[in-house]
Amino acid sequence: MIELKDVDFAYSKNAYRVISNMNLSMQKGHIYGLLGKNGVGKTTLLKLLSGLLYADRGTIHVMKDDASKRNPSMLQKLFLVPDDIKLLRVTPYQYVKLYGKYYPNFKDEDFISYLRDFEVNPTMKLNTMSFGQRKKMYLAFAFACNTDILMMDEPTNGLDIPSKHTFRKILSAFDLTDKLVIISTHMVKDISQLIDAILILDNDSMLMNATANEISKKLLFKEIIPGDRPIYSERTIHGEWGIVQNYTNEESAIDIEMLFNAVLLNKELITNIFNSK
Amino acid sequence: MEINSINQFSFKRLYTFTKDLLFINRRFFLLSSLIYFGILVIPYILRILAQLAFSSFSFSLTSPSGYSALSNAAIQWFYIFLITIFVMGSHFSHYKREGFFQSTFLLPLKMSEKFFALVIVYTLIIPLFLFCTNLLAIFVQYLTTYPQNIHLLRDVLFSNWDLYNDGDVLVEVSSMYKVFVLFPIMLLGFYLPYNIYMCGAMYFKRNSVIMTTLVMFFLSLLGGGTTTYAVIHFPKMQISINDSNFLEYLPYLQNVFVPMLEVFLILANAFLIWLSWYKFKKIR
Numbered sequence: 001m002i003e004l005k006d007v008d009f010a011y012s013k014n015a016y017r018v019i020s021n022m023n024l025s026m027q028k029g030h031i032y033g034l035l036g037k038n039g040v041g042k043t044t045l046l047k048l049l050s051g052l053l054y055a056d057r058g059t060i061h062v063m064k065d066d067a068s069k070r071n072p073s074m075l076q077k078l079f080l081v082p083d084d085i086k087l088l089r090v091t092p093y094q095y096v097k098l099y100g101k102y103y104p105n106f107k108d109e110d111f112i113s114y115l116r117d118f119e120v121n122p123t124m125k126l127n128t129m130s131f132g133q134r135k136k137m138y139l140a141f142a143f144a145c146n147t148d149i150l151m152m153d154e155p156t157n158g159l160d161i162p163s164k165h166t167f168r169k170i171l172s173a174f175d176l177t178d179k180l181v182i183i184s185t186h187m188v189k190d191i192s193q194l195i196d197a198i199l200i201l202d203n204d205s206m207l208m209n210a211t212a213n214e215i216s217k218k219l220l221f222k223e224i225i226p227g228d229r230p231i232y233s234e235r236t237i238h239g240e241w242g243i244v245q246n247y248t249n250e251e252s253a254i255d256i257e258m259l260f261n262a263v264l265l266n267k268e269l270i271t272n273i274f275n276s277k
Numbered sequence: 278m279e280i281n282s283i284n285q286f287s288f289k290r291l292y293t294f295t296k297d298l299l300f301i302n303r304r305f306f307l308l309s310s311l312i313y314f315g316i317l318v319i320p321y322i323l324r325i326l327a328q329l330a331f332s333s334f335s336f337s338l339t340s341p342s343g344y345s346a347l348s349n350a351a352i353q354w355f356y357i358f359l360i361t362i363f364v365m366g367s368h369f370s371h372y373k374r375e376g377f378f379q380s381t382f383l384l385p386l387k388m389s390e391k392f393f394a395l396v397i398v399y400t401l402i403i404p405l406f407l408f409c410t411n412l413l414a415i416f417v418q419y420l421t422t423y424p425q426n427i428h429l430l431r432d433v434l435f436s437n438w439d440l441y442n443d444g445d446v447l448v449e450v451s452s453m454y455k456v457f458v459l460f461p462i463m464l465l466g467f468y469l470p471y472n473i474y475m476c477g478a479m480y481f482k483r484n485s486v487i488m489t490t491l492v493m494f495f496l497s498l499l500g501g502g503t504t505t506y507a508v509i510h511f512p513k514m515q516i517s518i519n520d521s522n523f524l525e526y527l528p529y530l531q532n533v534f535v536p537m538l539e540v541f542l543i544l545a546n547a548f549l550i551w552l553s554w555y556k557f558k559k560i561r
Binding site: 050051052054070071072073075076078079080088089090098099101102103 | 290297304383387
C-alpha cells in the first residue's frame with residue numbers, strides 16, 4: 001500500500017538529513033505505531049507520505065500514486081490528522097459541508113455518531129472550542145472520511161481520559177480489511193492495545209518495521225530470572241522484567257515501551273535477530 | 278470514476294472550491310469593504326454634517342480644479358494600495374494561522390484547481406469587490422461634493438461622467454470607451470500589485486506578510502508620492518479639454534498608447550500568475 005525506496009530528505013540544502021536512504025513497505029490490514037524520539041522525523045515521514053513534503057531523492061508511492069504529485073486519486077484515499085490542528089471559524093456542520101464532499105466515502109451519519117461519542121457540540125464554532133474539543137472534532141471528521149489510509153500524528157495528545165477511551169473504541173471497531181492506519185505517538189500506553197505493527201524510527205533511518213506477530217515470534221517479554229540472557233531489562237516493583245530472544249515459540253504480551261528502549265539501546269542485535277530466519 | 282478522470286482538471290471542482298473559499302472569506306470580504314468604504318466616504322459625510330450644523334463653515338476637500346483632482350486621484354490610489362495591502366496581509370496571516378496551506382494541499386483536488394481557486398478569490402474577486410467599493414465611494418464623494426449636480430444623476434451614470442468631473446472635465450470620452458478600454462486598464466493595473474503580492478506569498482511563504490507588505494508599502498509610497506509631486510510641481514500637466522496640443526495627441530494615446538498599456542498589463546499579470554503557479558506546485 002505504501003512503498004518508500006531510497007528516500008532522502010532534508011529541510012534545506014545545508015541542513016542535516018532528517019531521513020536518509022530509507023526503504024519501507026507498509027501493508028493494508030494493519031494499525032502501525034510509528035515510534036521514535038523527539039526530532040527523529042516522525043512528522044516529516046507522515047508529511048512525505050501525504051505529499052506535503054517532497055523527497056530529495058528516491059520514490060514514495062502511496063497506492064501506486066507518486067505522493068509528490070498530490071493527485072486527487074491519492075488524496076481522496078488518504079487523511080492526515082496533524083498534531084497541531086488549526087481550523088476555520090465554522091461549526092462542525094459547516095466544516096463537513098465544506099470539506100466532506102471531497103471524500104467519496106464520507107458518511108454524515110458516521111460523523112454525527114462520532115461527534116456524539118466524543119461529546120462534541122456540533123453547533124459550536126471551532127475557533128471557540130478548546131484544543132481537545134477541536135482535536136476530537138477533527139478525529140471524528142477523519143474517521144468519517146473512511147479513507148483507505150489514515151495517518152494520525154499524536155492523536156491522543158490533548159484528549160481527556162474518557163475521550164482516549166472513545167478513540168480506542170472507535171478505532172478498534174474499524175474494518176481494517178482494506179485499510180491502513182499509522183499512528184505516530186509518544187504516548188504508547190494510549191494505543192498499545194490497538195497497534196499490531198511497529199515502526200521505530202531513529203536518527204534518519206528505520207530501525208524496526210515488524211508486525212506484532214513477528215515481534216512475539218522473535219522476542220519474549222518476561223520476568224528475568226538467573227540464567228536468562230536479556231537483550232534489555234528494567235527493574236520494576238514486581239522484580240526485573242525484560243526481553244529475551246524467543247527460542248521456544250512461547251507467546252507473550254508486547255510491552256511497547258520496553259521494546260522501544262531495547263531497540264534504541266541494542267540496534268545491531270535487534271536488527272540481526274529480525275533479519276535472521 | 279476512473280482514476281484518470283479523477284486526476285484530470287475539473288471545472289466543477291474548481292467552481293466548488295472557489296465557492297467554498299468565498300464562503301470562508303465572507304466576513305473578511307464584507308468587513309474590509311465596509312472599512313474601506315468608510316475611510317473614503319466618512320470625511321465627506323462629516324463635511325456635509327459640519328456644513329449643515331454651521332452654515333458659515335467652508336472647507337473643501339477637493340477643489341474643483343483639474344490639478345487638485347489629479348493630486349486627489351494620486352491620493353486615492355495611495356489609499357487603495359494601503360488598504361488592499363492591509364486586507365491581503367490579514368488574509369494571508371489568517372490562512373497561515375488556520376493551517377491553510379496544509380489543509381488545502383491535502384484536499385483531494387488537483388493542484389491547478391486549488392491554485393486557480395486562490396487566484397480567482399484573492400487576485401480577482403477581492404480586488405474587484407474593493408474596486409467596486411472604491412467606485413461607489415467616489416460616486417458618493419461626487420454627490421456630496423457637488424450636491425447641486427444631483428439632478429444630473431443620469432448623465433453622471435451613463436453619459437459624460439468622469440471620475441473627477443467637476444465641470445472642467447479632463448478628457449471627454451464615451452461611456453463605451455470607458456467601459457471597454459479604461460476600466461479594464463484600471464482593473465489590470467489594480468491586479469498588478471495583487472499578483473506581486475501573490476508571488477511574494479508563494480516565494481517567501483514564511484515571511485510573506487511582513488516582506489511583501491513592506492515592499493508594497495514602499496512601492497505605493499513611491500507611486501502615490503511621485504504622482505502627487507509631479508502634479509503639484511508641474512502644473513502644465515493639467516490637461517484641459519481646450520488644450521489643442523492634447524487633442525492633437527489624443528488619437529495617438531487612444532490608438533497606440535492605451536492598447537500597448539493593456540498588452541503590457543496583461544502580459545505582466547500573466548507572467549506573475551505563472552510565476553506564482555510555478556512556485557505553488559513545488560511549495561512544501
